[in-house]
Amino acid sequence: MIKISDAELEVMQVFWGKKEANSFDVIEALKDKNWSDNTVRTLIKRLQAKKAITIVKQEGKVYYYKSLINENEYKIKESNNFIDKLYNGSVSDMLLCFAKENKLSKKDLEDLIKKIDGED
Amino acid sequence: MIKISDAELEVMQVFWGKKEANSFDVIEALKDKNWSDNTVRTLIKRLQAKKAITIVKQEGKVYYYKSLINENEYKIKESNNFIDKLYNGSVSDMLLCFAKENKLSKKDLEDLIKKIDGED
DNA sequence: AATCATAAACTACAAATGTAAATTAAGGAG
């Protein structure tokens, strides 16, 4: 599976938020990170090399890219890896840990159940 | 905060599981990883350099170490970082994502609520 | 057509990481 670094992930999040984007769009979207334009361009290039994004069109000398990775699929996979690493693969263990530290209440879970019901 | 790499984390998990351990204990505990002994020793050394573990005693030329990092605190912090990165800081968003992909059911959440009640 | 602005590409470079070999030092065997 494609390995995406933290900095690259920030760029991916931009592509996940739009159907397509050019370098400048990404630079704009990540302005609050205070990265140099070249830094963003490097990250885009690396994502392209990793085949996480691809060029969809060209306008003058500007390229437009789009994500080749399914956002939810990727996030689920990464989440599972994470939970494997820290909580021995048990979502419940993680949530119990959160609950124990008061990061997650009974009410949060109840609300969530309602939301899930709503989705079905 | 101390930054622990994936490989180092495996070693930390061993220390979190025992009050103290020497290099050989860790090598044994991680046998299934098929790492060379020296690899494990390097990781122990790096964790020591990072002050994630410390020597607690010496027997002959063998050192015993113990974790200096609180397991739950560390895991919560890392989990929060992770959720920030992928789910914009929302535990609920993550759980909804899991639910959407059938990785988490209403029943799981109900069971969890019971467990949390049990803990109070 | 010559020049300029700038997007894209290439190069750079230190720190972190995975992975382990080589070297050193110290306790135990003879």
Add this chain to the structure above:
DNA sequence: CTCCTTAATTTACATTTGTAGTTTATGATT
């Protein structure tokens, strides 16, 4: 006391990552 074993320490080295400067190529301007 000398030598062997082996734990510990040091050194190694390619890859990834964060971060950005330098060079090139190309469309726009005069």
